[in-house]
Amino acid sequence: MTEARTLKVKTTLARQMAQPGGRTVAEVERRANERLERHRDDVMTTVAGTVTELELVCMAAAPGSEPDVYRLASSLLDTAGFFDTGPLYDAGYSLCEIADRMQASGAWSWPSVQVHVRAMRLILTGGCKADAATEALLTGLRSVAALSRQAT
Template sequence: MTEARTFKYRTNLARKMSAPGGRSVADAVARADTGLEQHRAAAMAALVDRVAALEAACAAQGPGSERGVYDQAAALLDMAGFFDTGPLYAAAFSLCELSDRMIETGAWTWPSVAVHVRALRLILADDCRETEQAALILEGLSTILRRF
């Protein structure tokens, strides 16, 4: 019977990882942040479009459009998460939670959704800054969310 032998292969990736030089973690993070910032204007425009779509859904209040509100809010939340949007992210998260709870319970109320959408518009108009007004808006949204 022949004896089993094991071979240890060193992959190309392993060789490159152990080679001296390259970028530091801090440099890589800085470059990634710079690359991400180049897309900020386009992302903010897309966020404005999402809020406009939510406003249209609130105006239409069509039957069966509840799921669309959740989907739009979730897409807004996804985009807001890539950038420092502070209160906008929190407001979008609140709208996702609210719409999810209302769908689960079957107790959909458009005024609660409309308040969230108006809050999103106000926060966007204020450039997503952490202001006293934004804190008050988020406090009001959390009050609505606690009701459900």
Template sequence: MSEARLLKIKSPLARQVHEPGGRTVRDAEMRANRELEVHRAPVMAAIAAAVDELEAISAEASPDAGPRVYATASRIIDIGGYFDTGPLHEAVYSLCDVADRMIGAQMWHWPSVDVHLRALRLILAGDCRTSRSSAVLLDGLRSVAERINQLTAPPAD
């Protein structure tokens, strides 16, 4: 019986990683962010258009509009996912959560949606920057979400 031998094989990639030259991770990240920033204005315009769409759905207030609110709000999360949108992401996520709970409970409360939409407009007007105002808005949205959680929770046994 022969003795087992361990062979260390170095792949071409492993050799290249240890050679001098190339880009650092920091340089690659800065370059990627710079290239991505070119798309920021069109993305923010698309987000504003989606908020317009949400406002139109809310004004319609039809009983079957819940899934459309959820779909449109989740599209905002998808569109803005590559950018630092600060408090906007949390506000839209809250709207998705509230819409999902109301859809599941088959109970719709349009004022809760309207509060979220007003907060989204204010956050967009503030260029999606984190501030004391945005913190207050997010606290208010958390209160709205908690109230919806209470209203849509199944009855205790």
């Protein structure tokens, strides 16, 4: 019977990783954030367009358009989540939460959705800054979300 031998193969990548030098994690993160920041204006334009779409869905309030609310709100979160949009992200998350609850229960409330969308427009217009006004808006949205939880 022959004895098994173990061979260690050193790949090119392993050799390169073993060499000193390269970039630190902090430097890589900084460079990634700089590159991401270059897209902020385009992303915020997309976010504003999504809020406009939500406003149009709310104005129509057509039966059967309820799933569009969750789809658009979650799309907004997916896009805005790459940047510090603070209160806008919180308002979008709250809208997703109530839309999901209302859709599941069948007890849809367009005024609850409209309040969220109007708050999102105000926050977006204000530059997504966390201040006393946006905190007051978010407190109101939390109240609306609490009422929607009680209704389901």
